[in-house]
Each structure stands twice: as structure tokens, then as C-alpha cells.
Amino acid sequence: MTMILTDLPTEILYQILLCVPPATIPTLQQVCRKFNDLSQPLIWRHHCQKQFKYWRPEHDIQNKYAQAPAKVNWKRLFQTRHLGNRKISQRFENILSSQTGRIEQSENILEYGYNAKDTLLRHLNVRDDAEDVLARRYYSDAVLGAVHRTRAIEEWSKLREGQLVPLERALAAFDQFVLHDRDGDLEETSTRLDDVAESIRFQNREISDASPQEKAVLIAKYLLSNKLTGVEADTEYHNLQNSFIGLALRSDERAALPLTSVAIFCAVSRRLGLAAEPCGFPFHIYAIIMAPEGHDVDGRPLAGGSDTQQIYMDPFRSDKVVSKKDLVAQLKAMGIASMEHEAHLGTASTADMVRRTARNIITSIQSTRHIHSLSISAETAYPESDGAFYSALWALLLLPEDIAARSAGARYLPYMLDHVEKQFLMDISLIEKFAIPLFEGSHHNVQLRNTIRVIRAGDLMPKTVKPRNPETSQSVHFKVGQVFRHRRYTYQGVITGWDVECAAAESWMSQMGVDRLSRGRHQSFYHVLVEDKSVRYVAEENIDDSHFDVSTSLMSLAGRHFKRWDEPSRTFISNIKDEYPDD
Secondary structure, X not given: OOXXXXXXXXXXXXXXXXXXXXXXXXXXXXXXXXXXXXXXXXXXXHHHHHHOOOOOHHHOHHHHHXXXXXXXXHXXXXXXXXXXXXXXXXXXXXXXXXXXXXXXXXXXXXXXXXXXXXXXXXXXXXXXXXXXXXXXXXXXXXXXXXXXXXXXXXHHHHHHOOOOOOHHHHHHHXXXXXXXXXXXXXXXXXXXXXXXXXXHHHHOHHHHHOOHHHHHHHHHHHHHHOOOOEEOOOOOOOOHHHHOXXXXXXXXXXXXXXXXXXXXXXXXXXXXXXXXXXEOOOOOOEEEEEOOOOEOOOOOEOOOOOOXXXXXXXXXXXXXXXXXXXXXXXXXHOOOOHHHHHHHHOEOOHHXXXXXXHHHHHHHHHHOOOOOOOOHHHXXXXXXXXXXXXXXXXXXXXXXXXXXXXXXXXXXXXXXXXXXXXXXXXXXXXXXXXXXXXXXXOHHHHHHHHHHHHHHHHHHOOOOOOOOOHHHXXXXXXXXXXXXXXXXXXXEEEEEEEEOOOXXXXXXXXXXXXXXXXXXXXXXXXEEXXXXXXXXXXXXXXXXXXXXXXXXXXXXXXXXXXXXXXXXXXXXXXXXXXXXXXX
């Protein structure tokens, strides 16, 4: 007896629809009634879960997954996401194909918010042998970075407006600036903390009956023993990674400054029913553990005059209770007046913890001399200092300590704009939406608007075409895409453009001593991208194109202008043919 497809049990047909590409399901259902009779919501919910990992918060996707399948129109939701991904990919291909209008195309992608992350990650993780692998990875990372930073800045803006933002979420916003394609976004950080709390609950079944002090000790002991708090004794205290809560939760080693350690402790404590908040102590952060109303920290009914409604702990160092008398003695030793003690021993605001984290990041960068003289090895480190410094600038700009600090916030603008123009060009809309309104009515507002206007105009302006001719080829000996070492300063770079002779202003030529060069100003000059992310203008006589291994940092930056590396010719394949068609 011959069996046909429709003879199969319903369960088998259902499994078939779960395995076939979603685009083929409507066709199968049109040609076979039995396929059409299968439960539609279950099928489309499965494909939503399989195809899309990241969702905009407005979707409230976890709540949808928890509902009965029939209560959600999963097919429509899938179609919306699928159509959105196609449009995102179209916009992204436009970014790759032309140097003109990249900001506008990226902003179209940013309108999809976190819905764009799945598609951008797919482009970022493209195969090594892709025809435009470097460009695809570079620009997908650039747009994805803007998606991540948008979420971070939105969290800090909520905090600025007085909305309640959990401490761990406000601190995880810093991780968004250095995330790239790694795990550790806002939701993943929260989930990791949930998992830690659940592990503590599993290992300590009696914890629900424990007193507040007993809970606090159990939690601190677990975090220390599992290397979730503190800093390894043999590592640098001011290592940049120690300020990022997401990194601390995923690290195999202790990598959490006192502030980060206390934030982890407080977040886990709250998940286990223990009231814990950071304490605004100078130079070191402690945790305050509060007993429930009417009880002391040992769980006993509160007696009149009892002073045991709260205790202090230092989860960075130990699982022991810290004496309030010792903290007061420290404050006195610092010369802090008695009338100010309670303020320093009280609960610190989330905004204050964000500001202190920003300052810790800046201190870490300064202590390792990363701000202005980055080493090449530092450029390949994670987290990279540029993204970290940029996060600190945004945090301090959005969350000033007082009115005076708010006025002084303008001092961050030159650094911020410098970062935007050189590395974070996709953040133009963030400057317009979140930074410019902070300076309404001031000359800074006008300066910002003018700067943004110039950047946008430059992005929309078609590039001047510079073809080669016999005369040009005789004088311009190197081509776009060639790598070189600078003969004097030895750095590696790649040529991104050229002029037949020096086209810089007279003042620049005078300052740089161009006329003192052996061939002077009447030699070819090259626009170059350097491995330290800088852009420079180099005389031909300083170009050394002898064989060397291209640095990892230069390879990762090259996607800004080039499609891929070609080993036989030892050149980068140009992605700027609209400007230099013959190179």
C-alpha cells in the first residue's frame, strides 16, 4: 500500500512545518488542506523564536511567549519582523555601495531599534571569504554600535527625568558602548543576575527563612567564591574592564571594582528578597542592608531604641559585616565634619553611581595613558578605551551632579564631537535628540547645530571623482589600498586618497615643515588611515611599501574604505571607486 504525505499523523506534519523555511509555509497550506488545518499560532510562534532573538522592548516579547499561543497573532508578528529585516538589509546594502548618504541610511535602520540587531549581527558575522567582508563587518558593527548606544542613552535619559531605573540596568548601559557582537546587553545582564540569584537559592534552600544578616552573608560569600565580586590580587586595580558590570558577570576572573561589586550584590539581594542599596561613602562603596519594617537585621521584632535596622557590608573584600563605628572613624580621619557623616553613610542615588562609574572609567584610561597616546596593543583590547571614554562623556553630560555641573557640561562637547566625527558618525541623531536640547538658549546650542549641519551636508555631498591619467600616474606612484610604514615614525597605514602635490593650507605646510622635505611640496601627498585610528596626510617620500605583516588593528579599521584584503597583491580592495575609479 502506497502512503502519501497526507496519510502521515498530524504530529509528523506539524514537525515538517517547523523545519521548512517559513516562506514556503503559505504555499504548502494552499496545496494541502491538512497542512492548513494545523495549529497556526504554534507554528508561527516557533518561527518567531527560531528566527528572531532580539526584539524592541515595546513588543514585550517574553510576556507574549508566556501567553497561550492563540492569544497572539504570531503570523502577523513574524511577517512584520521579516519585512522589517528585508528593509534593514536594503538600507545596509546602500551603506556599503556608496559613500554618500550613509548617515541617512543608518538612521533609517536605527528607527527599527533592537529589531535591527539580528540582521546586523548576521552581516557582522559574515564568512571570511565574503567579497566585501571587511566593509560588511565594519559598517554592520558601526550601525549595531549606534543601536546599542541608543538604548544606553535612553536609560540615562529616563534617570535624568526622574524615572526609576534599576541600578544594574543603569550601569549595564556602559557595557552597551563597548558591546559589539558580544553578549552582555541590558536584558542579558538582568538574566545573568537572575541566574546567579537562582543558583544561590538552589544551593541554600533555607535562605528564604534566613534573617536579613544571614542572607547578606550567604550572598556575599557566594559572590566572592564564584569570582563575581572583587579584583584579582595579581591584576591592576584600575583595569578598564573592572568598571563594567556586564564584563564582571561574564569574566572567569574577579573583575569588579567596589562600586561594581556592590551593584551586583544589591541586584542579587533584591532578587532574593533582601533590601540592599549602595552607600555613598567617599572613595569606596559599601552596601547597606535594611531590615523589614518592624524587625531588626536578625529577624527579631524590633525593640524600642534598637539600632540594628541596617548593617553595612563590603562585598568587594569580604562576607563580613562592617562596623558603622569603623566607617565613622574613617570619615573623621578624612577630615569630614560630623554633620556630614549621615549623608555619606546613607543611600546613594543611582545617578550618583552612574557618575562615579564614569569617573572610574576616565581614571582607568588616564592611569594607563590611553586617552591621547594609545598603544596598538591597547587598540585590540576589550573593552576598547575609545568606546569606554565616549560612554563616560555621555553619562556625565546627561547626569550632572548639580546646576553648576550642568553648565560646566559643555566642556565635554569638544571631546564628544571629536569622537562622533572620527568614529561614531552614526550617532548624529543621538546628538540632536539628547545633547542639543541640554543647551537650549546658549551659544553651545547654536555651535552644535551648525556642526551637525556641516557633517550632514558632507555626508550627502557626492565625492569629487579623481581619475588617473598618464600625467597623474607618472607623479602619483602609490595607489589607494596600498599599505606602508612611515619612514620616520614607523607606524602602519593604508592609503585612502591622493593629491598630485600638497593641497593643504599654507599654515599647515608651514607648521609641518613641508618645504623642508627633500622633495618639498611639489610631490604627491597621500591621505592615509593609520593603525591607531588617526587620519593623516603623508608625503610620498615618507611612504615605505616594503613587505611586513599588516597589524590586526589596521585590518579591522580598513573596512571603512575597503572591501577585503588581497594577499597576492598585498593590497586592500577599494570600496571607494566612486571617488578613485582607477585605483
